[in-house]
Amino acid sequence: MSFKKRYLRTVHLLFIVLLLIHLIPNKLPGDTFGSYVIWFAVGLEVLTLILSAVIKKPLGLNLFLDIVGFIFGFLIIWTLATAKLNIINPALFPPPGKVFKQLIEDNKKIFVNIISSLGIILQGYLLGAVVAIPLGLFLGCSARLGSAATYISKFFGAIPPIVYIPYGIALLPTFRSVSVFVIFLATFWPVLAGTMSGVMNVDKKTIDSAKVLNVNKLSMLFSVILPASLPEIFIGCNQGLTVSFILLTSAEMIGARSGLGYYIKNYSDFGDYTRTLVGLIVIGVVIVFISFLFNKLQKYLLRWKY
Amino acid sequence: MSKIEIENLTVDYVAKNERFTALDDVSFSVGTGEFVSVIGSSGCGKSTLLSIMEGINHPTAGRILIDGKPVEGTGAERGVVFQHYSLFPWMTARKNVAFGVKQVKSDASKKERLKIADRFLKKVGLEKFKNKYPSQLSGGMQQRVAIARALAMDTDILLMDEPFGAIDAKNRTILQELLLSLWEGDGTKERKTVVFVTHDIDEAILLSDKIVMMTGSPGRVYKEIEVPFERPRNRAKLIETNEYNKFRNKLLSLFYSDIRSKIGGEEVVL
Numbered sequence: 001m002s003f004k005k006r007y008l009r010t011v012h013l014l015f016i017v018l019l020l021i022h023l024i025p026n027k028l029p030g031d032t033f034g035s036y037v038i039w040f041a042v043g044l045e046v047l048t049l050i051l052s053a054v055i056k057k058p059l060g061l062n063l064f065l066d067i068v069g070f071i072f073g074f075l076i077i078w079t080l081a082t083a084k085l086n087i088i089n090p091a092l093f094p095p096p097g098k099v100f101k102q103l104i105e106d107n108k109k110i111f112v113n114i115i116s117s118l119g120i121i122l123q124g125y126l127l128g129a130v131v132a133i134p135l136g137l138f139l140g141c142s143a144r145l146g147s148a149a150t151y152i153s154k155f156f157g158a159i160p161p162i163v164y165i166p167y168g169i170a171l172l173p174t175f176r177s178v179s180v181f182v183i184f185l186a187t188f189w190p191v192l193a194g195t196m197s198g199v200m201n202v203d204k205k206t207i208d209s210a211k212v213l214n215v216n217k218l219s220m221l222f223s224v225i226l227p228a229s230l231p232e233i234f235i236g237c238n239q240g241l242t243v244s245f246i247l248l249t250s251a252e253m254i255g256a257r258s259g260l261g262y263y264i265k266n267y268s269d270f271g272d273y274t275r276t277l278v279g280l281i282v283i284g285v286v287i288v289f290i291s292f293l294f295n296k297l298q299k300y301l302l303r304w305k306y
Numbered sequence: 307m308s309k310i311e312i313e314n315l316t317v318d319y320v321a322k323n324e325r326f327t328a329l330d331d332v333s334f335s336v337g338t339g340e341f342v343s344v345i346g347s348s349g350c351g352k353s354t355l356l357s358i359m360e361g362i363n364h365p366t367a368g369r370i371l372i373d374g375k376p377v378e379g380t381g382a383e384r385g386v387v388f389q390h391y392s393l394f395p396w397m398t399a400r401k402n403v404a405f406g407v408k409q410v411k412s413d414a415s416k417k418e419r420l421k422i423a424d425r426f427l428k429k430v431g432l433e434k435f436k437n438k439y440p441s442q443l444s445g446g447m448q449q450r451v452a453i454a455r456a457l458a459m460d461t462d463i464l465l466m467d468e469p470f471g472a473i474d475a476k477n478r479t480i481l482q483e484l485l486l487s488l489w490e491g492d493g494t495k496e497r498k499t500v501v502f503v504t505h506d507i508d509e510a511i512l513l514s515d516k517i518v519m520m521t522g523s524p525g526r527v528y529k530e531i532e533v534p535f536e537r538p539r540n541r542a543k544l545i546e547t548n549e550y551n552k553f554r555n556k557l558l559s560l561f562y563s564d565i566r567s568k569i570g571g572e573e574v575v576l
Contacts, residue, residue: 203391205388205390205391206391206394208360208362208388209386209388209391209392209393209394210394211361211362211380212360212361212362212380212384212385212386212465213380213386213405213406213409213459214380214381214382214409214410215409219409223394223405224394227394227396228394228396230396303439304395304396304397304439304440304441305395305441306441
């Protein structure tokens with residue numbers, strides 16, 4: 001890549017604009033903690049310059065720069081609308097500096113809440129997948145059981161798992177177990193449906209090539225049918241993951257005493273919209289990070305397809 | 307005794323409530339170490355015949371004997387190469403071959419199996435591509451891997467269903483010569499018994515000891531012809547001889563006379 005392509009990018013212009021607008025005097029009364037925004041932007045800019053020098057693939061660099069550019073642009077608008085021009089309600093939309101400051105001050109609390117949320121997700125999600133995949137393999141192998149189970153799983157999968165919460169609360173001892181149960185259901189049905197569909201759609205020619213090799217039943221299931229249905233299993237797993245996050249944060253907003261949903265709900269009840277925004281940003285970052293890891297895993301396990 | 311004995315094989319299908327005879331009283335035999343091609347136009351039932359020999363299809367009547375024992379399902383003494391989709395897309399070339407070896411040599415360690423795989427991939431000229439997935443290989447390379455797997459499994463019998471049917475002309479020639487030299491070997495080892503389905507007359511002549519010509523709807527054996535050329539064969543030398551051309555013309559006229567009789571005689575201009 002040429003020097004121009006590496007370093008002469010719009011993202012750096014946006015960085016400079018973001019710095020420059022901090023020279024405008026504040027219209028919003030009180031401290032807006034602009035220095036936090038500047039430090040954050042400088043950190044991100046340094047990271048951008050380092051990666052610009054290191055990344056080899058132009059596409060990867062473009063993606064990163066575009067995302068950073070979006071963040072800078074968003075911060076410019078946010079800063080202007082709040083601290084500098086004061087055109088939106090400061091009680092609902094605090095300036096970015098305040099949010100960054102709160103994020104740093106609350107870091108221990110946030111960390112504990114992330115761990116709490118992730119613990120529940122992981123437990124419910126893994127349990128759902130670990131039960132659904134073998135069951136789907138088994139059911140999908142029989143055409144009759146598989147077609148019946150497909151309709152049944154469509155019926156249960158269509159019911160938003162959040163409606164099970166009242167039953168969960170009536171039947172299970174703790175809020176944590178209710179959340180795990182609901183996430184289990186949210187994962188179980190789509191993964192089961194995906195696995196069965198994958199198994200039933202394995203190309204007959206693939207099965208025939210395995211048959212003529214004389215593979216035994218166990219190899220047929222785990223070395224042939226399982227990998228052949230993996231793409232569709234992943235579709236179910238993806239769906240389960242997305243729904244799990246939505247469910248968990250909603251559930252936490254209903255009755256939890258910990259977790260990211262609880263963090264948001266608790267502070268918004270007190271009208272603390274700085275912390276509400278902190279919670280929103282953290283949830284977003286956590287979900288993006290988890291999907292990133294999940295995509296990496298998927299790309300690795302399905303590397304033969306690409 | 308012949309290695310494979312096909313006795314009065316009949317296969318009926320029911321499709322859309324209509325009965326349809328794919329094979330009608332087909333009988334022939336294949337000797338031990340013999341290379342037999344089954345040739346015929348599309349829809350003559352040659353692939354159905356092979357699928358019954360593979361054990362993934364079952365006849366309505368008649369039977370197939372291998373070493374005197376009737377075929378029931380797939381068997382470890384038969385290796386198979388299909389036209390498409392023989393390989394598992396989630397396994398590298400090397401793993402595909404080793405997976406085949408595992409099915410016949412379950413006592414061999416993983417290391418030994420990979421070693422065998424490497425040896426056979428080298429024989430088909432793919433040692434550099436052994437860690438590639440099938441999607442990263444050309445159609446011709448994929449068929450090389452499939453052949454390597456079938457050979458690595460070291461079965462008595464090889465069943466090949468138009469293995470080069472989807473390969474371009476140049477690569478097909480190369481693959482035919484590769485198969486010929488691997489099968490003929492150096493004469494120190496007993497040759498495998500091969501049943502090879504094709505619609506390519508030149509391919510059949512080059513490779514086979516015997517050609518079984520089939521006609522369609524319903525599928526029947528039309529003629530069995532011994533191929534008179536000596537082995538080891540060399541394509542370049544063979545196709546220049548008069549005998550080859552005479553033999554080829556004879557086969558072609560047999561092939562077309564069959565088609566002519568099927569579609570109504572002399573008034574049809576071919």
